[in-house]
Structure formats: structure tokens, C-alpha cells
Amino acid sequence: MSTTSIPRRTAAAALGLATALVLAACSNPDDGGTTEVAATSGGKTKINISPDQNRVTTDKVDSIAAGVPEEIRERGTLELVQSSGSAAPLNFHATDNKTLIGVEPDIAHLVADVLGLKPKFHAVSWENIFVGLDSAKYDVGFSNITVTEERKEKYDFATYREDNLGFEAKKGSGQKVTGPKDVAGQTVAVQSGTNQEKLLIEWSKENEKAGREPVNIKYYQNDSDTYLALQSGRIDLYLGPNPTAAYHAATTGKTEVVGTYSGAGSTLQGLIAATTKKDSGLAEPLADALNHVIDNGTYAKVLERWGLSDEAVTKSEINPPGLPRTNK
Template sequence: MAILTRRLCLLGGATIAASPLLPRPLRAQEEIDLSPAQPHRVRAQKVEEAIRLLPRDLRLANAGKLTVATNPGRFPFGGYATDSCTPIGAEIDIAQLVADSLGLVLEVVPTAWADWPLGLISGKFDAVTSNVTVTEERKQRFDFSTYRNDLLGFYVALDHRLQSIAKPEDVAGLKVIVSSGTNQEQILLRWIEANRAKGLPNTEVQYYDDEAVLDLALQSGRADVYLGPNATSAFKAARVRKTRLVGTFSGGWPQTAEIAVTTKKGAGLAEPITVALNAQIEAGTYGRALARWNLSAEAIQRSRTNPPGLPAK
């Protein structure tokens, strides 16, 4: 029955009303809220400056609504609530702040990652919040309003002696777990080569396909540290409470990588969304929204429209 309910929900978007009262954020000692009602979701008031920037001839996918696509594939970015139906997560919370700011009702459309570009270009939805990194190639077809740094995180067991990894040299002599074929693996291997050229101790690289085995390696001391996407590791650390963060690096190292609300090129939505995000940054609602999902380390100080993106490989 849960599977059937989920399929029925996917036929339409999940609609959330605009202009509510602001609820309190979750306290650090509380469990992460996975309920469909999301009573602790951070909400925002209208931002008149952002609303004035909306094009007069703007055609939304659904009148009066901001229709936003997201991929509810993995928390904290997005997943389904305990009803196996309602999409929730950090990306939905950011979309909510934007919709509230623009005086629109949020409609969330669960979308496979591979399908969001065509859906955005065709007008099926107005925006995407799905951990999309700004790249120069994507900027040719889409506009961007940044809202998060794309970070990699180093995590150790709670009782590990290691306190900080602040530079590539700090991984010398450590046993580091990383996933094969990933961007973070390539960065780590470049660091190891550079450290070797400096005569520093070698770094042992470990690979695990099974997450349970990976966790055991960290807890038993067979490995010192895990390097992976900060967001997913931060969410797990907050829920399981067996690991802690000791350092972050840009996912585009040595370039800075940023995550952004993605809209169709020339649709006229990017600048209003950027203004809306900056208003919420200043109001503190943005920071509270990230804190709900343990993503404060990825917060930006100011949203930018179409900043320099990662270069084409």
C-alpha cells in the first residue's frame, strides 16, 4: 500500500501554502524531523524587492505557484517522509524560502536527476533545487542563484585523536577511505602525489562498497578518516552520532564549487531568486534552514547570480 500511495503522490506535486508564521527551528538535541507535516520547517515572509523584479510577462508552470523539481534520492538533500509520499529535505526547505519570499505557493515535483534539464527547458517546472553545481557548460542553458557551497568533508570516529585536516599535507601518513571513481578520489590522489614529491609519509587509500563495513573500519581504527560529500556525511553524523567533522574542502578543488537554484536561461527568475535568498540570509531564516539538516558548514555569506562556474573538463 505504501508503494501505491507513493506512486499516486508522484502524479502531482506536493503543494505548500505561502506566507505562514515562522516556526522555531529544531534544537540540536532533537531528532531530525522526517514527518510529512514538517512542523519545524523554516518559513519566510514576502520580500517585496524580489517580487518587484519578477518579469511582468512571467509565465509560471502553474499560475500562482513556484513549481520546483528536486530529486528525493538521498538525505539530507531530499527524500520521502515517514508516509513514503511527501518529499522533504534541505533542498525542499530552500525552495520553500524562495517561494515564500516571492509570495507564491510551493509545488514540489519529484524528478529523476537525468530529467531535470529537459523539464526545466520545456517549462514543466520553474526551478530546480537538487544539489546542482554551477558549471560553465550549464551556464550556457541555465541561470543560477547560489545558495550553498559544494563541500567535501573529512569525518573520523568520535574518539579519534585527529582534530583537524586543513591542508593537503595533513593527510600524509593517514589511512583514508574514499569511494572509487569519484571526484573526491581524484582530489585525494592528487594530494598524495604532491605529498610524495615533498617527501611526506604515504597515505593509504581504502575502498569499501559496503557502507556497514566502511563504518566498522572507522570505528575499529582500521581507517583514520573518511572523505566524501560533506552533506550526506553531516546528516549521518547528526543522526547516528558516531563520527565528527575534522575538515572541509571545495568539491571543485582547487576551484570553488557552488550549489544553486537553477532556472531556464533568460526566464527572468534568477535575479529575483538571488534577491530573495539574500533577504533570507540577512533575516537568519536561511541559516536556520540549513541547520535543520546539519548543513551549516556549507552556508554562503551572499547569493550570487551566475557566478563563475567549474570549467568544462
């Protein structure tokens, strides 16, 4: 069990954090389906987007597996839920348009390995992730879910990645976002029900209190509509997870990340976590499994293969401080 807090970067540091993927990429269909992106180190990361993933694996740990609730152990499967939306490199479909790939399913596979369970994935709309967890239809969500104080009332969390948000603009926009004043009067797209929406609403309120224009917040059903609106000038910015913003910018060359921000606001480093129904009994074995793969190096290999090493944590925490109810 791991509950000790770890040092976190503040939002000021997050603002200066280089994106895990920079704006240089190419597809190589002759290489079995890969995308090559430049990494912060100056080198390049070749990302396998084919259905033949050759995932990083690890062995079962009996002492950790024994902590899984008996009902799940007897069933033999770990019912995993993820968003059905395509969000590379978090979770998306391979070149066969069927196989679910990305850093989220890879980490979920590692956890299932340690627990000695067969991972069974379910893809649903964002809001139905939580509906399914509430009804115990699913055991755990691995879907870029941020720890928030509001969510902690109903769910338990075992953290596994830093949460940084990215403001994406049309390439060559000349924009730079470092705080609320930079989005005053701007038209910004965001996904409903996310922590980035909560943050954007708070920034809009802060702008109004300071006598600036509020943010004109827009919602779209899918990423393709959002990016079409961005290219046509109907929106100025799109606020989403930084990994997806950086990956999209790198692989299309049509957009750029013009600012990053901690998913928990100005005073706390946001954290992404495996999410379970409160008091389900899964949080502790999940954290123990995550700490095991952090310690044995397989976790680092997974982040590296998706170009996300900059978002690594050194320890999985159970229910750490999350995005406050009111935050700036």
C-alpha cells in the same frame, strides 16, 4: 539583482572548518519524531523529522514577484525539482516516509513564498534533474547543486549556501584526509555526475603525476549499499556533501568525517545554488528572493533548524565563479 562577489573561505580554511554536526546524536520517537545532534557551538540542535514540519514562512514581496516570467506567474506554481535520493539533512523523507523535508525544500518554500507561488516538488534521479531543466519541464532545481564553470554554459545560478565536501570513514579508522596524497591507493566511493566525482578524478590524476598510486573510485546505486561497503571494508572512504556525511555520522555513530574540502577546490569556496535553464528569466527574481529572506532573518532560521548555520552565505550571487573545468 545581486552579482557582486562575496568573500569566500579558501579550501585551506574549509579543511579546518568544524562540521556543522559532530558525532553525538540520538533519536527520540516519543517526541513526535526528532533527532538531536550536537552543534559546533557546543550546544545541541533538535531536528524535527516528523511530517508536521511547521516550516519557517515569509510574506510575498510584490516587487520581486513581478520579475517572474509571465508564464510562471499565470500558472501560479513554481515547479521545483530535487533528487529522489535520501540525503539528510538536505532532502529526505519524514517519519511517515512520504513528506519531503530538509534544508533544501525549506529554502525552496521560502523563495516560493516571496514570489507568491505555490511550490510543487518533483523528485527524480540526479541526471534527470538536468534533463527536466533542459526541457523546461521544471523551473528550478533546489538539490544541493554546485556552481561549476561547465554547468554555467547551460544553466543560470542563484547561490544560497556554501558547498563543502566530506570524506566519511568507518568510525575509528584513524584516517585523515587533507589532500590528494591522503587518498592515493585508497578505494573511495562517490556518486557519478557530481562535482565531488570531478574533484576525486582530478586528485587521482595528480597522484599519478606525482608517482603515487591513483584513487580506486567506486560507484554504488544508493547510500545504503555505499555504507554497507564502508562497514564491510570493501571501500575505505565515501566522498559526498559534508552536511550528509556529518548527519549520517551523528545519527548512526558508525562513521566519522575524516576531512572536509571546498566543493570548488583549493582556491575557491564552492557554492550551492538554485539552478534554472539558461536565460529562463528566473535567475534574477530567485536571487532577489533569496537576498530578501537573508535580510529578514528567515533564511538563518532555516539553516539553524537543520544544523547548517556554518554554511550560510551573506548574499545570493548570480552566476559567480564556480568549480573550474580542471581543478585540484
